[in-house]
Amino acid sequence: MNNYHLSHLQELEAESIHIIREVAAEFENPVMLYSIGKDSSVMVRLAEKAFAPGKVPFPLMHIDSKWKFKEMIQFRDEYAKKYGWNLIVESNMEAFRAGVGPFTHGSKVHTDLMKTKALLDALNKYKFDAAFGGARRDEEKSRAKERIFSFRDQFQQWDPKNQRPELWDIYNARIHKGESIRVFPLSNWTELDIWQYIRLENIPIVPLYFAKERPCVEIDGNLIMVDDDRLPEQYRPLIRPRMVRFRTLGCWPLTGAVESTATTIEEIVEEMMTTTKSERTTRVIDFDQEASMEQKKREGYF
Amino acid sequence: MTNKIDIKAYLDADEQKDLLRLLTAGSVDDGKSTLIGRLLFDSKKLYDDQLAALERDSKRVGNAGDHIDYALLLDGLKAEREEGITIDVAYRYFSTNRRKFIIADTPGHEQYTRNMITGGSTANLAIILVDARKGVITQTRRHTYLVSLLGIKHIVLAVNKMDLVDFDEKVFNAIVADYLALTSHLGIEDVTCFPLSARDGDNVVELSERTPWYSGKPLLEFLETVPIHADRNYRDFRYPVQYVLRPDLNFRGFCGKVASGVVRVGDEVVALPSMKRSRVKRIVTYDGDLQEAFPPQSVTITLEDEIDISRGEMIVHPDNLPHIGRHFTTMLVWMDEEPMDTSKQFFLKHNTNTSRASIVNIRHRVDVNTLEQKDGQPFKLNEIGQVDILTAKTLFFDAYAENRQTGAFILIDPITNNTSAVGMILQPLDERALENDLVPTLDLRRLGIGEEHYDAVECIAKELGRQGFDVKVIK
Numbered sequence: 001m002n003n004y005h006l007s008h009l010q011e012l013e014a015e016s017i018h019i020i021r022e023v024a025a026e027f028e029n030p031v032m033l034y035s036i037g038k039d040s041s042v043m044v045r046l047a048e049k050a051f052a053p054g055k056v057p058f059p060l061m062h063i064d065s066k067w068k069f070k071e072m073i074q075f076r077d078e079y080a081k082k083y084g085w086n087l088i089v090e091s092n093m094e095a096f097r098a099g100v101g102p103f104t105h106g107s108k109v110h111t112d113l114m115k116t117k118a119l120l121d122a123l124n125k126y127k128f129d130a131a132f133g134g135a136r137r138d139e140e141k142s143r144a145k146e147r148i149f150s151f152r153d154q155f156q157q158w159d160p161k162n163q164r165p166e167l168w169d170i171y172n173a174r175i176h177k178g179e180s181i182r183v184f185p186l187s188n189w190t191e192l193d194i195w196q197y198i199r200l201e202n203i204p205i206v207p208l209y210f211a212k213e214r215p216c217v218e219i220d221g222n223l224i225m226v227d228d229d230r231l232p233e234q235y236r237p238l239i240r241p242r243m244v245r246f247r248t249l250g251c252w253p254l255t256g257a258v259e260s261t262a263t264t265i266e267e268i269v270e271e272m273m274t275t276t277k278s279e280r281t282t283r284v285i286d287f288d289q290e291a292s293m294e295q296k297k298r299e300g301y302f
Numbered sequence: 303m304t305n306k307i308d309i310k311a312y313l314d315a316d317e318q319k320d321l322l323r324l325l326t327a328g329s330v331d332d333g334k335s336t337l338i339g340r341l342l343f344d345s346k347k348l349y350d351d352q353l354a355a356l357e358r359d360s361k362r363v364g365n366a367g368d369h370i371d372y373a374l375l376l377d378g379l380k381a382e383r384e385e386g387i388t389i390d391v392a393y394r395y396f397s398t399n400r401r402k403f404i405i406a407d408t409p410g411h412e413q414y415t416r417n418m419i420t421g422g423s424t425a426n427l428a429i430i431l432v433d434a435r436k437g438v439i440t441q442t443r444r445h446t447y448l449v450s451l452l453g454i455k456h457i458v459l460a461v462n463k464m465d466l467v468d469f470d471e472k473v474f475n476a477i478v479a480d481y482l483a484l485t486s487h488l489g490i491e492d493v494t495c496f497p498l499s500a501r502d503g504d505n506v507v508e509l510s511e512r513t514p515w516y517s518g519k520p521l522l523e524f525l526e527t528v529p530i531h532a533d534r535n536y537r538d539f540r541y542p543v544q545y546v547l548r549p550d551l552n553f554r555g556f557c558g559k560v561a562s563g564v565v566r567v568g569d570e571v572v573a574l575p576s577m578k579r580s581r582v583k584r585i586v587t588y589d590g591d592l593q594e595a596f597p598p599q600s601v602t603i604t605l606e607d608e609i610d611i612s613r614g615e616m617i618v619h620p621d622n623l624p625h626i627g628r629h630f631t632t633m634l635v636w637m638d639e640e641p642m643d644t645s646k647q648f649f650l651k652h653n654t655n656t657s658r659a660s661i662v663n664i665r666h667r668v669d670v671n672t673l674e675q676k677d678g679q680p681f682k683l684n685e686i687g688q689v690d691i692l693t694a695k696t697l698f699f700d701a702y703a704e705n706r707q708t709g710a711f712i713l714i715d716p717i718t719n720n721t722s723a724v725g726m727i728l729q730p731l732d733e734r735a736l737e738n739d740l741v742p743t744l745d746l747r748r749l750g751i752g753e754e755h756y757d758a759v760e761c762i763a764k765e766l767g768r769q770g771f772d773v774k775v776i777k
Contacts, residue, residue, distance in 0.1 A: 004536055004564065004596040008321035008402040017600035018559045021545045025613050025654070050557070050600070052588035054549030137393045144392045164721045165416055165637045167423035168710045169559070170651050174719040188404055190395045196317055270309040 009197055013046065016185040018169060019148060020050040023130050023183050024057050026173035030130040030183075031088070033119075034060040036072040037249045038205050039134035041079075042194055043186055045203050047132075048083065059086040061131075063122060065114035066096050067251035069227050075206045090122035102253040103232050110251070120156050123180065130173075130181045138190045148187045154178040192269065199265040209268065211245040211260040222256035319397065322530060323404045325422040325454065327445040328431030333462045337431065337500035338407055341522060342396050344507040391421040400526040415670070415684040416637045418448055419724065423710070426530040427456040434467045434497075438480040444670045446481075450488040451633060451686070451726065453706050455533045457485065457493045460521065464513065465499040471515040487673075494528075496521050534597050538700065539563030539571075540624060540708045541617040542653035547602055555586055555602040556611055561653065561707035563619070565603070566594040572620040573611045574698045579620060580605040597707070612764070614655035616698040624700050624708055625730040628657075628693045631665070633702075636681035638715065638722035644680060648722065649770055650693055652711040657695035658770040659713065664689050681723070690731060695772040702726035743774040 006014065023030050032047060034040050047056045062076055080087035092100075095113040102110040123131060137144045147163050149171045164172050175181060186194075198205060215226045217235045225246075226239055231253075244257035245268070262268045328334035394405040406421030422428060428449040432442050449457060459481050467473045478495045485493050496505055497513050498521065504510035507522045518524070540561040547555040565571070569582045585592040586602040595601045603617065611617070618624065636642055642661065650659035664678035667687035681687060702709030713723040744763070746756060756777055763773040 004534075005320070005531060006599070007318050009317060011321050011598065014559065014598050014600040018544070018598075021557050021600070022654075025545045049588035051545075051547060052602075053553065053586065054547045054555075138395045144394065165420045165712075165724065166721075167420055167712060167724050168706070169424075170653070170710065170712050172651065172712060172714055172719070172721045174649060174714050176719065188393070188395075190397075190402075192316070192397070193402075196313060199313065200317065266309045266313065269313060273309075273312075 012189055012193060016046045017050040019185040020047050022171055027130040029128050030058045031061045031128040032058055032132040034062045036076050036206060038194055039186055041203050041205050042197055043134045059088050061088040063119045064089050064091045065251050066091055069208055069252050071208050072206050072249055090118060092118035102251060107254055130183055132183045134186050135184050136189050137187050148184055150182040152180045152182055195265055195269050206249060208246045208249060210263050211243055213241045213243050215239050216242040216244055216257060224253055225257050227252040319402050321402045323425045325406045325425035325428040327408060327418055329441055332431040332433050333500045334431045338394060338405055340500050340503060340506050391417050398526055419635050422452045422454060425454050428454045429458040429460050431460045431462050434461050434463045434473055437477045440671045443484060446484055447670055447673055450490050453702060455492060456528055457490055459493060459495040460498050462498045462500050464497045465502055469512045494524060535562035535705050536564055538622050539565050539619045543611050543613055543615050544654045545613060555604050557602045559600045560595050560597045562597050562705050564594055564596045570620055571617050573609055574616045574626060575696050578609045580607040580609055624698045626696060626698055627730050627733055628696055629731040629733045630727050631690045631729055631731055632725040632727045634689045634723050634725045636683055636685045636723050638720050639683055641682045642680040649714040649716055650711055652697050655697060656770045657693040659691050659693040661689050662692045699727055701729055745776040
């Protein structure tokens with residue numbers, strides 16, 4: 001017996017750093033997709049760790065759907081500036097100017113145009129050959145089967161029936177021109193691991209994760225926080241202050257808040273363990289058709 | 303809240319837990335998914351809404367009658383749900399008070415050997431399921447062979463559906479005896495057997511009253527306590543350089559993951575293949591310098607002397623070298639729909655090193671059902687056997703049995719870029735025996751190239767090396 005012992009978090013950290021470095025070494029033009037959420041925040045810190053004391057050799061890219069919470073955008077800009085990241089922000093301006101949004105066009109059209117199409121256009125624009133995403137396998141059933149290096153054809157599509165075998169820690173990074181790889185360095189992390197790591201490493205996260213009194217309105221059973229004046233007229237009289245926080249962050253009209261009093265990470269974890277809803281239930285987009293996440297992944301949305 | 307937990311104490315303890323990666327193998331009917339669902343369910347990881355969705359799905363397409371069909375939890379993909387089988391590797395996560403677990407759930411039927419190999423490559427432990435009514439069948443042999451091929455150190459034999467044989471001790475003992483005969487033949491040492499009913503939960507989390515004759519632990523408790531720490535190789539220091547970090551002129555760091563062994567500040571080391579020696583100056587991490595590093599840590603090493611080391615090269619201790627060569631014999635599993643074509647030059651990826659490689663000799667195939675050797679025809683999908691491989695670049699390797707990290711490689715098809723095969727190295731072979739040496743040589747003087755161009759030629763040779771071709775440059 002010896003003392004060469006790593007905790008699960010140290011082992012996961014080492015695995016993620018290895019994956020991130022492998023991408024930097026094997027691809028010509030990688031990018032880290034940044035959603036500003038807690039998982040992204042951990043992934044970004046792992047990238048900083050992978051190349052310390054040097055600078056991270058790839059940019060961060062945020063796909064701004066133009067409906068993100070204002071606090072997310074503020075956090076994004078401050079973080080990138082403080083830690084010296086090269087930040088790219090891209091949006092589907094054409095659809096935005098045409099007035100596309102979740103209230104007028106529904107969650108499916110909004111997500112297709114403002115998230116999926118915006119992402120695909122941005123990847124094509126910069127000709128990125130590898131894109132990191134912060135998805136975890138424990139989030140959702142179809143993600144549980146995805147590889148760490150997930151091959152995408154020239155149309156950025158994922159084929160769950162034709163995935164490359166992935167063994168040990170040897171990742172196949174070979175692609176043809178126009179093809180790309182999505183890389184998920186947090187594949188093996190669970191939601192609790194993420195919170196633990198944020199706690200231990202003091203990683204900054206968007207304050208929306210912590211409970212606070214916020215103006216909310218109930219729409220189709222989801223508690224929606226009103227973040228700007230684009231809320232349709234009929235809901236306005238129903239706005240009430242509620243003590244809420246968010247378990248995931250996205251477009252404000254599509255992200256349900258949960259009632260909570262948790263203002264520290266410990267309290268969040270405690271709530272997580274004693275309440276019993278898994279985190280994606282607050283995502284409206286997962287429910288708009290059967291097996292909808294798998295469908296979105298096939299189309300290129302992560 | 304009635305049962306207030308001390309969350310900080312919980313988190314402090316949780317932080318210290320280690321991680322067990324396990325593989326489950328069994329056929330569609332062995333109740334494998336049910337067992338995993340049970341482990342997740344009973345370890346209270348199943349959230350209510352997943353459970354509600356499950357109840358809804360069970361009523362619609364479930365195969366478990368009135369019971370909750372735990373298998374539906376695991377079959378994430380639409381196509382599979384229709385077929386009623388899991389077709390790929392799915393990863394599941396759960397934790398108990400003592401340990402965190404990652405389950406690689408893989409299907410059992412023959413055409414998906416590929417997936418089991420994929421799921422098992424990082425596993426510390428494998429659970430092999432058998433149906434108590436059927437005992438050790440062909441498929442059990444196949445799974446056990448694959449587990450032994452992957453070098454998984456610990457095996458659990460889960461004799462499931464004991465409820466259907468009235469929890470008969472004799473049935474269990476006969477199956478165990480059969481199985482131990484098989485594992486001793488394969489040289490597997492650590493086997494533990496459990497009489498289970500996954501559907502009813504017998505001996506999964508708690509000992510069952512229905513098996514008073516069983517004196518072992520429940521399965522979950524065993525999984526929580528089986529020691530896995532000593533399974534890693536802490537003896538032979540192998541550090542494949544992954545990335546060279548040069549933030550400024552004063553810092554040249556070699557990033558990598560310690561594949562095996564332990565390295566300390568001050569250690570004398572040698573870089574392969576240059577054989578240049580130096581000492582470890584610092585072991586750098588974001589969180590501060592370390593005095594020593596061990597597997598599987600990802601660190602950055604700096605050396606006392608300025609030595610040129612690139613990705614794909616390896617840092618080791620001078621008194622403990624790996625095999626250094628281009629010719630070796632290996633077990634190979636064919637993973638590609640396209641059959642093996644020995645006229646092809648593949649890309650071989652081994653740690654951080656990529657080389658062109660050819661299969662120069664097929665020794666034999668293994669019949670995974672009888673474990674007998676067959677003729678050396680080119681392999682088709684899911685076939686396994688022994689071949690000899692010659693690489694264009696020098697590799698630094700160990701036998702897979704000695705070192706899982708430096709004994710493994712993948713073969714990539716140069717046209718489709720698919721991962722065509724995966725290999726577990728047996729031993730090095732003599733290179734002089736080969737007639738066609740693959741390494742082209744550029745004798746710059748003989749070619750009449752002026753000295754002012756030497757740097758440029760060397761630079762190009764290096765780039766070719768990065769792409770998997772070694773070019774020898776003689777000045």
